[in-house]
Amino acid sequence: MPDPSTPPPAARDARAPEASPTATPVAAGEEATQTGWMTVAARPEMVFDADRGGCGPDDQPDAPARAFRDAEGRVHLFASGSTNRSFVGPSLAALKHSCVSAYQGRHRGDPAAFDDFGWLAAFWTEDGRRVTALVHNEFHGWLRPALCPSGDQLACWYNAVTLAQSDDGGVLFGRVPGAAGVVAAPAHRFRNDLHSQSGYFNPSNIVAEGGYFYAFMALIDPISGRWGSCLFRTDDVADGRRWRGWDGTGFTVAAPSPYAAGAEAPAEGGGRLCQPIPNLMFIVGSVQRHVPSGRWVAVMRFNVWDRPTHGEVPGVYAAQSADLLHWSRPVLVLSDAQARTLTGDAEGVQRYPALLDDSTGDRNFATVGDAPRLYTIRTDTGSVFKGHRLIAWPMRLSLPPLAAAPR
Incomplete structure (x- = not known):
């Protein structure tokens, strides 16, 4: 998962970032x-x-720790890399590491598939049997010379948040297919000339409040220069089409696949973006x-x-x-x-x-x-x-x- 060491274009260009419009800057x-x-x-x-x-x-902790309890009361903790191996036990203090890979992306070379590398990043379950997961989904364009002749990792890093589901209490997860499996995708199709990662990254855990489910997702849109932490919500955690981002006044911003039929400005960008939270x-x-x-x-x-x-x-x-x-x-x-x-x-x-x-x-x-x-x-x-x-x-x-x- 990204822990960027290079600022986005807005920060490199010394423009005021849109992420925190009312934040109080720290004095030099x-x-x-x-x-x-x-x-x-x-x-x-x-x-x-x-x-x-x-x-x-390949078994390296590489994501924030997330946990849930299955139907038998066992705790499942994930903090894994893209092999998504868990820790399981009766409590957080008594966990054993499993070598079973609960989920892996299929390394498909088509950015429209959103199925290259995936990290199980957040979970929700009502009964401990069916578990829905938000997936931090990376397309590594720089590994495909035909798509990224320069081999530039930042320019060819295309990111989204997708969905996976388990029906066995969190032992194994499968990708949710089709439009229902895409929670938040970039506002443009894959490009190799942006000089920065693009898309939605690193979802937080999921919380419930007032009949809705909420999660934060990091946005980088190098076309507009907007970046920061956005709040999304849904009334159905298991359907990516129902998630909406905060626009500054309400939860109205959908972020479907730009490859879907009728997508707005799919190649050049220009689609609606969420407003990062100050x-x-x-x-x-x-x-x-x-x-x-x-x-x-x-x-x-x-x-x-x-x-x-x-x-x-x-x-x-x-x-x-x-x-x-x-x-x-x-x-x-x-x-x-x-x-x-x-x-x-x-x-x-x-x-x-x-x-x-x-x-x-x-x-x-x-x-x-x-x-x-x-x-x-x-x-x-x-x-x-x-x-x-x-x-x-x-x-x-x-x-x-x-x-x-x-x-």
């Missing part, structure tokens, strides 16, 4: 400070070291309802794309909201330097943060209490492909209750 030289409402409570636990316990060289960083790692306060809590990883509005301190950040649309400014929870001190690690960065909590009994892990665990994936400082370890950090949350019940 200002350092983020650690929040008092979410703190590290104890030293972390090593959950999985890919160099020691993996099933092969104050949030580029990629939302997870969002959960904090049960004691009723507030929503999001955790995010700082990267270079966030510098125009969020400063210079790399690490994990958190924000809070009453309604999923209006968020506090992110505050530092765990800097990379602090993480190295607590783990005794000479190097390494903490990527793909996500909160999970056994104590609330939530089948979809969409809620947390006062003592959740923050899961991160530690990688070597100079490479997102080396030194992968899944780490759990005991956290302490302290938030005052909302003055009124959330709408």
